[in-house]
Amino acid sequence: MEVERVRPSPNEDTKPYWDGLKEGRLLFQKCGHCGAIRHYPRQVCDKCFSMDVEWIESSGKGTVHTWTVSQHAFHPSFKGDLPMTFVTVDMDEGVRVAARLRGKDVEPAIGMPVRVAFEQLDNDLTVPVFYPQ
Amino acid sequence: MPNSLFEKCAISGIGETAYVRGSGKSETALQMEASLKAIADAGLSPKDIDGVIPYATGSAVAEDFITNFGIADLRLSATTPLGGASCLAAVQLAVGAIVAGIANHVLIPIGRNGYSGARIGSRVQQLPQFRTVGEYEMPLGQIAPAQLYAHMARRHMEMFGTKSEHFGKIAVTFRDHATKNGNALMTEPMTLEQHQTARMISDPLRLFDCCLESDGGAAVIVSSSERARDLKSQPVYIMGVAEGHPDSPSAITQRPDITTLGTAKAAPRAFGMAGVDRKDIDVAEIYDCFTYIVLCQLEDMGFCKKGEGGDFVASTSFGLDGPMPVNTHGGLLSQAHIIGMNHIVELVKQLRGQGGKMQVKDAKIGLVTGYGDMGDGGVAIMRS
Structure with a gap:
């Protein structure tokens, strides 16, 4: 199930x-x-x-303010996704967005320029993600 | 001019259940058991309680205490939803209510099955204070405080050079204290190496940077200093108490400075009210849901400057023979997670000289903190 x-x-x-x-x-x-x-x-x-x-x-552009890599899921729906890299991003508009960092072999770092993308999880839910610029 | 709440009230009674994994009791029963112990410690009858401040998201409401204790005329029922800062926010509210003449003896109970009940990580989305992160961050996979707070710790490390070994020293010290406590979940000593090699939960927070999930209850009674002096146990006077809310209180993500907590607003008020300085604190029970949060609170309270927490921890002993022993009971990290009520109970014991094997010599003035949700802070300073 x-x-x-x-x-x-x-x-x-x-x-x-x-x-x-x-x-x-x-x-x-x-x-x-x-x-x-x-x-x-x-x-x-x-x-x-x-x-x-x-x-x-939003322009979709920003830089990484801080980050974490989670090795524990805390909810069963994310168990298959581990490890998960999350970034807090200073957007060019002056607010922050939290989202997963995507991209092959990408190491998160404070100050890294990133751009937003979108992942449709199902018909009802699309979430933002970031890729290195 | 000193704040009018200075030493107007005291902790007149304390109570604790056994702290375990698997209590076999309801959360309300744990609260009743701890409350009855606190009432007996004060030498009161349950019917003397005329104010109750239950945990905002706990199982029991004031009505449960009226019914169980046969209280004829409860005059104060309130909650203080600040997560781990709730207990000290409740103490502040109790003091205000007593000084205003609303109630005489205010009971503050906590009881939870954090281990055997719904696991803590799985139920935070339901808390009203977590609605913002519940709406915007939990659907992304950031579910638990360990993940949300890791962002603060990582930023602190990269901005100020704080190291995981600094977090480790905190965990190892509190574990040492827990091994001396007869009522702590963690009974084996821990080395720094064990801390450093434990599995990563959410970088930079490793397993032993995270608090325990445990079952148990604890309670205190706040009474006017005048009444407390006539009761059974030695009163511990509340010199200063305050709560503080951080900027962007509902989401760490949007906080202008994510390395500062509400503690930074509460501490100057509490110290100002108490009329003492940091160097006057003989013993401190600091809310320790995560090791980093201890380091951050030391900075926010002015024991060192912002950014110097790593060096301060490295160069200072928080052990029982140090200048300011911290978390003499083992804290949330190694004793039990009783939402910080166990910190208040432990401070009262220390200041009464009832600290047992963890007793700090000549402990006269002590500090206790609470920290909750996304950054709420509570600070109290007490004396024997």
């Missing part, structure tokens, strides 16, 4: 982000009033307290 994946629970606040990934677009929130870009998606701009929001597409 296949193990059920760990899934997000998109709601009114977060659905545009997940829908964007399904279309191969990494979306961030931009304040409709002052223009500040924020992530993860939330309700209020902490700069000007506006609730007006628009979604912008």
Whole structure:
């Protein structure tokens, strides 16, 4: 029997982000009033307290802020994926994105330039990943 | 001007169950057992408890204590959902409530089957405080604190030259203390080599950098200092207590400085309230879900500068005969994971002179910390 994946629970606040990934677009929130870009998606701009929001597409480019390589899965659905390299990336837009680092024989390093790509896990879930630029 | 909470209240009673893997008891029963012990330690009747602050995501609610103890008029029921900082956030709340006249004797219970119940790594997504990482990071495969916190530790190592051996020294020291404790899960000594060759969980965190999953209960009672002086056990006075929340509290990923915890905000308030300095601390029980978190808190509390934690750990003994023994009970790493309530209980024992084989000589002023979820911090300073 296949193990059920760990899934997000998109709601009114977060659905545009997940829908964007399904279309191969990494979306961030931009304040409709002052223009500040924020992530993860939330309700209020902490700069000007506006609730007006628009979604912008990320350039997909950034550099590695920090990383880890997990040798333990913590959930049965990831056991076949070990080891898993995760990076926290400083995006050019000024926010951070966490995702797996992909690519053959790639060693993670702080400051490494990376670009985003998308992996469709099933019909309902597409996640961002990074490759070296 | 000193904060008005300075020494207004004391820990008047402490209680602990056996810490085991496989308790055979419900989590609520563990809380009741620990609570009854704390109440007896204070020389109170269960009916005297008029405030309860249960663990926010635990099995028991205040109503369970009213029912089990026959409490006629409970006047305070609240929770403090800060993960491992919950216990100290509850102490702060209890002190405030007592000073305000809302309650006289506030019980703070913890009980969990972290080993035999739902395993800790598998249930964090359900916690309200983990919703953000649950939505955005867990679906990617970053499920457990070991993976999420590894990013902080790795950044610290690359920015400041901190080494795995520094983490290892922390683990080895706490293990040594646990071997002297009759109520600890880990009873065999550990060498640095054993730490260094243990399997990697999430780089740079190896097996013995990670805390235990265990079953047990612990509880404390907070009373006004005036009332505590008339009770059975020696009061341990709360000189200063504070909670602190980090920037971007729900996701480490978005934190501007991911090497700083909420502890950095709580510590100046707690020390300021207590009116003491770091050099005055005789013994410290520091929340140790991971070795790195101990090192980071030492920096955030000002025992050394940010980035100097590695050198500080390398050059300082945290053993029982050192200048400031740390985690005299063995901590979450080697005694048991009782959400840091075991740290508060141990500090009270030390300051009462009930530390047994781990007793620190002339321990008069001590510090205890909590750390929870994605970076919440709690700090308390107490004296005998």
